[in-house]
C-alpha cells in the first residue's frame with residue numbers, strides 16, 4: 245500500500261492553491277492536503293469545477309479532502325473529481341464546526357455513525373482510482389473511550405476498503421465552542437494513537453495534532469508512527485517545518501534553496517494568477533501564505549508592517565517585494581535551511597507505558613465476520 249510519511253493538514257482558507265504552491269517550493273516530498281471541499285459544492289458547481297479542484301502538476305503528491313453526508317452527492321462528487329488525478333481522496337470525519345457537524349450533520353458527527361462512514365467510504369472508493377482515507381478525531385463529547393474509537397476504526401475498515409486513518413489525537417466537543425477552541429481545549433491523547441498501532445497491525449495510521457517542529461515529526465516516526473501530519477506549524481512557520489522534511493524524513497539531500505529564491509519563484513506564480521477572476525485574487529490573497537516565512541527572524545515585524553501598507557497600493561508582487569523586502573536582512577534572505585535542529589521536547593516519550601488496555605475484538609468479530 246502507498247502511504248505518506250509527512251503531510252500538511254487540510255486547513256480551510258489556509259491550504260489553498262497559493263499556500264500549496266509555496267509549500268511545494270520548500271518541500272518536494274511532503275504530501276499536501278486541500279482544504280475540505282463539501283461534496284454538495286462540487287455537485288452544485290459541476291460547470292465550474294476547475295475553480296475548486298484544479299491544481300498545478302507540481303503539487304503532487306496531493307490529497308483531496310471531501311466532506312458531506314449525502315451518499316448520492318458523495319458518489320457524484322468523487323466521480324467528478326476523479327479526472328483531476330488526486331493521489332488520495334480523504335473523507336472528513338473530524339470537523340467540529342457548527343456549520344459542518346451541527347447544521348450540516350457531517351464532519352466529526354459522522355464518528356457516531358461508523359456504519360454510514362463505512363458505506364460512504366465504499367461509495368468513494370468505487371468512484372475513484374485513488375486510495376481512500378479517513379481523517380477523524382479520537383472521540384466526540386462523551387463518546388471518548390478508547391474502545392469506542394476502536395469500534396469506529398474496526399467497523400469502517402471492515403465495511404469498506406479504508407486501510408489508512410489520520411488521527412487528530414484529541415476529541416471534539418459539540419457544545420458550541422469555536423473550531424479554534426476545539427483545536428486547543430480537548431487534551432491531546434497520543435496514547436490512543438499508539439494503541440491503535442498495536443491493536444490494528446494491518447492498518448496504517450497517521451498521527452496529527454500539536455506537532456510543532458521537525459524534531460517532533462521525527463520523534464513520532466521513531467516511535468513507530470506510519471505518517472505524521474502537521475497543520476498550524478506548517479502554515480505559521482513553513483520554512484523551518486517544511487524546509488527540513490525532505491532531508492530529515494525522506495533522506496534526500498537538501499535542495500539548498502534560499503528564501504530569496506523561493507520568493508522569486510513565488511513571484512512568477514503570483515503575478516501569473518493575480519486578478520485572474522476580475523478583482524480576485526488580489527495581492528493580499530496571494531501574499532497571505534508568505535506571512536509566516538520569516539517567523540521569529542530579525543525584521544519580521546517591520547516586514548509585516550510594511551506589507552500592511554503595501555497591500556493598499558501594490559498591484560503586482562514585484563512591486564510588493566520591492567516595497568517591503570528591505571526590512572529583511574540579506575543574510576536571512578540568502579541563507580539555506582539551517583542544518584541544526586532545535587532539540588525540542590519529545591512529546592511521545594514514555595507513551596508505551598500509558599497505553600489503554602488492548603481492544604477486545606471478539607464481540608465485533610461476531611457481528612462483522
Ligand SMILES: Cc1cc2nc3c(=O)[nH]c(=O)nc-3n(C[C@H](O)[C@H](O)[C@H](O)COP(=O)(O)O)c2cc1C
Nearest residue numbers: 253254255256279280336412453454455474475476
Ligand atoms: C484554519 C484551520 C482550518 C482547518 N480546516 C480543516 C479542514 O478543512 N479539514 C480538516 O480535516 N481539518 C481542518 N483543520 C484541522 C487540521 O487539519 C488539524 O487536524 C488540526 O489543526 C490539528 O493539527 P495541528 O495541531 O498540527 O494544527 C483546520 C485547522 C485550522 C487551523
